[in-house]
Amino acid sequence: LGICDAEDLLPCRPAIPDVGKVVERAQLANAIAQVRILSKPLLIHAAGGVGKTVFMDSLASAVLDHSEVVFFDCFGGGAYRSPEDARHLPNKGLVHIANTLAFRGLCDPILRDGTDVTCLLKTFRRRLVQCVSTLETVARGRDLALFIDAIDNAELFARERSEKSFPILLLESLHHDPISGVKLILSSRTERKPSTHAHYQEFQLRPFSTHETTAYLRPRLTNVSQAEINVAQARSGGNPRVLEYLVKSGRGLLDES
Secondary structure (H helix, E strand, O other), rough: OOOOHHHHHHOOOOOOOOOOOOOOOHHHHHHHHHHOOOOOOEEEEEOOOOOHHHHHHHHHHHHHOOOEEEEEHHHHHHHHHHHOOOOHHHHHHHHHHHHHHHHHHOOOOOOOOOOHHHHHHHHHHHHHHHHHHHHHHHHOOOEEEEEEEEEHHHHHHHHHOOOOOOOHHHHHHHHHHHOOEEEEEEEHHHHHHOOOOOOOOOOOOOOOOOHHHHHOOOOOOOOHHHHHHHHHHHHHOOOOOHHHHHHHHHHHHHOOO
């Protein structure tokens, strides 16, 4: 079949970190409502460490009741920069997404049989149409939602290597010729929003509020006081990655920085 290993059918393993008890974000309900009525791609963006991946994962789980969901991890725990990983390439990312759906019995698979990006993109679009048609038959009213996390990492690495980034190709393809029943939800850092002519809606994820910081700290620190919560919020600016460091540093939240 022209493939080196069966794993080549699903070449991009996700590597989403375990963050412990997930804080339900106040913005989640708004994002769910937007996805339900989405008419063009949605870009969720925020500064580094604000929790885009966790939010995307929570959002993907929340829409499972009315959508067939595929979650693609462009970061891969940092593996995206490895030459043998190359998950930014169309013949990796598009193949992985299509075969994820194929293994669920929703469309035919795609075998990696060349480097013709135009042909691959056309084949991928046919698989999406096939998937929507299958859903119409077996689960009427259920649409397809593709979640692609950290597209800025894929685009940066592709640009460094003068290669094509599949999330940008897909974004532009659906801009020019949308597929009814297919929703595309992407994420990136705010300062690295995609360089593309394609139109998309934006959703800015904000840092933790004091209430969310409280919900994050209480399961992780014994007898944490309100004063400690206030100091942690001020020091971190509500950035979950900084909060994680403060929790794991082994020092008191009220200690001098």
